[in-house]
Amino acid sequence: MADPLAPTVASTIDARKGVTLLSVLMHAVLCVSAGVGLDAARVIHARYNLQAAADAAALAASRALGDGTRNDVEIRQLAESHFRANVGDERLFGSVGTLSVLTDRDAGRVVVGTDAFLPMTLTRFVGYDDVEIPVAAQSGVGQR
Secondary structure: OOOOOOEEEEEEHHHHHHHHHHHHHHHHHHHHHHHHHHHHOOOOOOOOHHHHHHHHHHHHHHHHHHOOOOOOOHHHHHHHHHHHHHHHHHHHHHHEOEEEEEEEEOOOOOEEHHHEEOOOOHHHHHHOOEEEEEEEEEOOOOOO
């Protein structure tokens, strides 16, 4: 009589198929997780760079506003030049929108803002084609 607890050839093959399937599924989950992590890191890096550039533009514009010798158009041009100089390589972003510069001479304040759209890589499979990154910075002149 044969041992009923001894493994048969069919059960060994079925176990191998289950392990292979589980391994393939785990690799797929790991690849998607790595892609989402990579895209998240790109978004955080882009947000940091854009915010630093907007801060530099707001500071330069408020300093020009404090001098009192420049008009709003010159302040806007100065802010845009500082933003472009500090944003770095724009090829890292999908597209950077136009920079809005609002000057309030009565309050001695300058507000700078823009939007950027960053295309996703592996996160597209989950349904996110691109991410909008809004940034804004404000700087004032005089004592509060």
